[in-house]
Amino acid sequence: MISKNIKLPPEHIYPVDDWRFIQKKFSPQYLAQDETVFAIANGYLGFRGNHEEGTPVVQRGTFINGFHEQWPIRYGESAYGFAQTGQTMLNVTDSKVIRLYVDDEPFYLPTADIKEYERVLDMRAGSLHREVIWETASGKRVSIRSTRIVSMEQRHVAAISYEVKVLNASAKLIVSSKLRCPTEKNDAEDNTVDPRKSPGVGPSVFVPQMNTIKDERVLLGHQIQTSGMTLACGVDHYIKTENTYSYAGECYEDSAKIVYTVHAEKGMPFEMTKYMVYHSSRNAPVDELCGRTERTLNSVKQAGFEELAENQQQFMDNFWARSDIEVSMYKDRRTQQCLRFNLFHILQASARVEGTGIGARGLTGDAYEGHYFWDTEIYLMPFLIYTSPKIAKNLLRFRYSLLDKARKRAKELNQKGALFPWRTITGDEASAFFAAGTAQYHINADIMYALRKYVEVTGDEEFLFEYGAEMLIETARFWADLGFYSHNGKDEFHIHGVTGPDEYTAIVNNNAFTNMMARENLRYASQSLQLLEKKRPEKFEALAIDTDLKKEEIEEWENAATKMYIPYDKEKGIHPQDDEFLKKEIWDFENTPLESYPLLLNFHPLVIYRFQVIKQADVVMAMFLLGHEFSKEQKKSNFDYYDPITTGDSSLSSCVYSILAFELGILDRAMELVRYTAWMDLADVGGNVKDGAHIAAMGGTWMAIVYGLAGLRDYGGKISFRPKKTPNAKAIRFRLTLRCKLLEVVIERDKVSYLLKKGDNLTIYHREEEVRLTKRQPSCTKELESANCN
Ligand code: BGC
Secondary structure (H helix, E strand, C coil): CCCCCCCCCCCCCCCCCCCEEEECCCCHHHHHHHHHHCCEECCCEEECCCCCCCCCCCCCCEEEEEEEEEEECCCCCCCCCCCCEEEEEEECCECCCEEEEECCEECCCCCCEEEEEEEEEECCCCEEEEEEEEECCCCCEEEEEEEEEECCCCCCEEEEEEEEEECCCCEEEEEEEEEECCCCCCCCCCCCCCCCCCCCCCHHHEEEEEEEEECCEEEEEEEECCCCCEEEEEEEEEEEECCEEEEEEEECCCEEEEEEEEEECCCCCEEEEEEEEEEEECCCCHHHHHHHHHHHHHHHHHHCHHHHHHHHHHHHHHHHHHHCEEEEECCCCCHHHHHHHHHHHHHHHHCCCCCCCCCCCCCCCCHHHHCECCHHHHHHHHHHHHHCHHHHHHHHHHHHHCHHHHHHHHHHCCCCCCCCCCCECCCCCCCCCCCCCCCCCHHHHHHHHHHHHHHHHHCCHHHHHHHHHHHHHHHHHHHHHHCEEECCCCCEEECCCECCCCCCCCCECCCHHHHHHHHHHHHHHHHHHHHHHHHCHHHHHHHHHHHCCCHHHHHHHHHHHHHECCCCECCCCECCCCCCHHHCEECCCCCCCHHHCCHHHCCCHHHHHCEECECCCCHHHHHHHCHHHCCHHHHHHHHHHHHHHECCCCCCCHHHHHHHHHHCCCHHHHHHHHHHHHCCCCCCCCCCHHHCCCHHHHHHHHHHHHHHHCCCECHHHCCEECCCCCCCEEEEEEEEEECCEEEEEEEECCEEEEEEEECCEEEEEECCEEEEEECCCCEEEEECCCCCCC
């Protein structure tokens, strides 16, 4: 993979801390990326890390997962079956803004005389803090402290605790607390062409429906022009101060504010708590949402900020107890912070996903328009299944809720069964570029792969029978219908005209990854239905009637799986990515300067498609997901072949390569690749963190540690580890939830310990050796073999 630039955050601005990401100096050059890095969210509601004053800003961002506008996609040249409905997650009403004036002088970070500054993303507490001491032109020293929380417990709720104190004099303060519906797309002019960024939907899609003001509470209600989605956003305030003050409010269709005028005595604080509540819906009328918003505001205001913060702390303690990766390094002091940053952001993207998926950038930015991709099932699911299985289940249920749309889509494409959309919010395909979109049929198999892992790791067979089986029937049907038997003397099952994960190669025959994953999908469908018939015959019968399933169909899936053609080049000992791949010319990497990456921003797809050049793990991905189907020699040959021709232009790539490098004992390379994935956002490896956090790479970071370094393999529900010696770390500790039991794994220099922290007994494997942990004997320690041994 092409070398990447890892520029760690400079320590004089961002000092090292294990639990907090700290900024010690306001730094305009990092403004855009800090808006992403300091974002806080709960999976339903997310705020970019914009400063309270509202300016300076690159992108103001307040997002609600799945809250979108849609429009008919207009093609210059259309064709039958093209995706029809564009969908874009909207930047919604901004409630974060609090402007401050001291003796009428506005507080504006870039020009203010800042004496002290600290901004902290507190990953242990789940909050964002800022403390500033500002000296006004007339010499008044003003302390400004804020704490921002998006509640994990109450998904509609956020709050800011804001305190101003004039330290050395008295002064007149104006504190203006605002609410504003976005009226233009982006705050800063940005004309760069980048297909990954959201094109936006224009200013006029928020149709005002309601605005009310009462005392210190304001509420705005809107409906979205075409999608018809409804939104209510309300804010209320609580003031604590011994200073005298008054307030006045204004409320219009698209904006509102409560303005406090305070006669601040020297050293006497003015404390304001701003409660912010969002309710949204696909069908409830705005006035009903406004009613809900009022009720939520009443209860959260009554409980107070402290209770909100305590609940947040409890939630976070719980999260870290089951999800943390603790590392103790010899040298690299930032690793711990970086790992926690990644895990924290996954939590922020997923904690309260209920009835939606997870957008490619979570709720930190609108790149990829808030769409849900395979990122969720393949990159995030492993972490979620092993640490928060309830969230994993919610996500799979969400896919199930889209099954009817997937059936309809398959029909549109003249196929049987169901085809899940490559990218979507509503369940309708939103990719207007079918070659790298709809043609990625592997999405079906990816979702079924995640289903299988979920069922095997949690033991939740009920879910498999209630929801999974039906999805398996329709996806297996799809594959059986999409492929065909090629009777060129061999009787093989081929799948043509598809795109695999590598988007630098499109519409090919027999993409090895797709064929292998389809085979897995077909087999799992057949096994699961047999299990269902055996264990719950009445449910099987009912499902067979509902889906018009014939027994012969199941035989047909087995047959297709058995005959599935997997490209293999005996001479080279590798799996060609597809039928034509090896015939292409190899990209001229030597004469491609680093500035030409990512290639997708500098070369027409037709140019890229002509060469052997890879955007992201494809065959190597198959070797990770279905590793048991490759020999060690094949893995080595494939890795050696594909690594040098992979650009890693997708942030989804390096983690997968690192896992294979660990497995193959190429430890230096493995560590280098882990760094690319772990530092993706904090070191801006891809150069576009400003547009949002790379949530899949964050899940990839967890995978690189747990599947890579610790060598977890879980195919078929058999949990085994092959930990590697860690040259840079004294110890690494993580926990996994397995069928409601909690296992702790600690890898030290020469040994690994397995510890059953919760549960009666658990059987795992250390390499091939069975390890039984029980209440009486909850731990077991094993020696590690030398570095290159595996
Ligand atoms: C990658 C896809 C991924 C998408 C969203 C693209 O650049 O090629 O695999 O699903 O980004 O993260």
